[in-house]
Amino acid sequence: MDNIVLAITGASAIQLGERALQLLLQNNYKVDLILSKGAYQVAKSERKINIPVEPNAQELFWRKTLSVDSGKLNCYRWNDNAAPIASGSHKTKGMVILPCSMGTLGRIASGFSLDLIERCADVHLKEKRPLIISPRESPFNLIHLENLKSIALAGGQIVPPIPAWYSNPETIDDLIDFIVVRLFDSFGENLDKIERWKGPKK
Numbered sequence: 001m002d003n004i005v006l007a008i009t010g011a012s013a014i015q016l017g018e019r020a021l022q023l024l025l026q027n028n029y030k031v032d033l034i035l036s037k038g039a040y041q042v043a044k045s046e047r048k049i050n051i052p053v054e055p056n057a058q059e060l061f062w063r064k065t066l067s068v069d070s071g072k073l074n075c076y077r078w079n080d081n082a083a084p085i086a087s088g089s090h091k092t093k094g095m096v097i098l099p100c101s102m103g104t105l106g107r108i109a110s111g112f113s114l115d116l117i118e119r120c121a122d123v124h125l126k127e128k129r130p131l132i133i134s135p136r137e138s139p140f141n142l143i144h145l146e147n148l149k150s151i152a153l154a155g156g157q158i159v160p161p162i163p164a165w166y167s168n169p170e171t172i173d174d175l176i177d178f179i180v181v182r183l184f185d186s187f188g189e190n191l192d193k194i195e196r197w198k199g200p201k202k
């Protein structure tokens with residue numbers, strides 16, 4: 001079973017992270033999940049849900065909410081810097097931050113590893129393992145752009161949550177699926193079927 005670190009931060013659209021978690025577990029992955037402190041706040045504001053912070057309670061919450069029994073899920077507190085995934089000696093296939101707030105982005109770009117998400121991202125960069133960051137902000141200021149550039153130069157991949165329109169999405173779920181599946185394409189994974197470009201319709 002492959003081990004992927006999934007981080008959800010306090011940017012808009014945590015539905016993207018939720019769908020990624022659901023697809024990874026349905027595809028039998030082992031997921032190490034970290035929600036930032038900000039993510040709980042956004043979940044409350046945008047989704048009207050209270051996500052439990054305690055790891056075992058959170059695992060039960062996700063399994064029930066996402067209706068998924070397969071895969072393996074380990075949830076971590078945002079400040080659990082003694083977690084196995086905080087060390088480079090703990091092997092992973094890679095890490096995805098979806099969505100990524102500008103706060104988390106800035107801390108990673110400056111090497112300021114205060115909480116577990118930043119520490120894990122730092123570890124993935126230093127170990128030269130895949131790190132995908134999906135930044136959610138609009139418009140970007142120059143500091144955001146410089147931070148994205150720093151992470152790209154350090155070996156991370158920037159995959160913004162931008163949908164395609166050629167697939168003729170009809171629902172928000174269509175948009176979410178396209179964004180999540182295309183993001184994991186960059187990771188070399190094929191999580192679900194989506195409409196892919198086949199040339200102009202005749």
Ligand SMILES: Cc1cc2nc3c(=O)[nH]c(=O)nc-3n(C[C@H](O)[C@H](O)[C@H](O)COP(=O)(O)O)c2cc1C
Nearest residue numbers: 009010011012036038039045101102103104136137
């Ligand atoms: C409802 C809501 C939506 C937010 N959306 C964004 C966003 O899209 N991008 C962003 O960078 N910050 C956004 N923020 C602000 C972050 O949550 C805030 O800067 C937080 O400190 C980020 O913490 P984190 O990086 O630890 O998740 C939002 C906050 C709230 C309450």
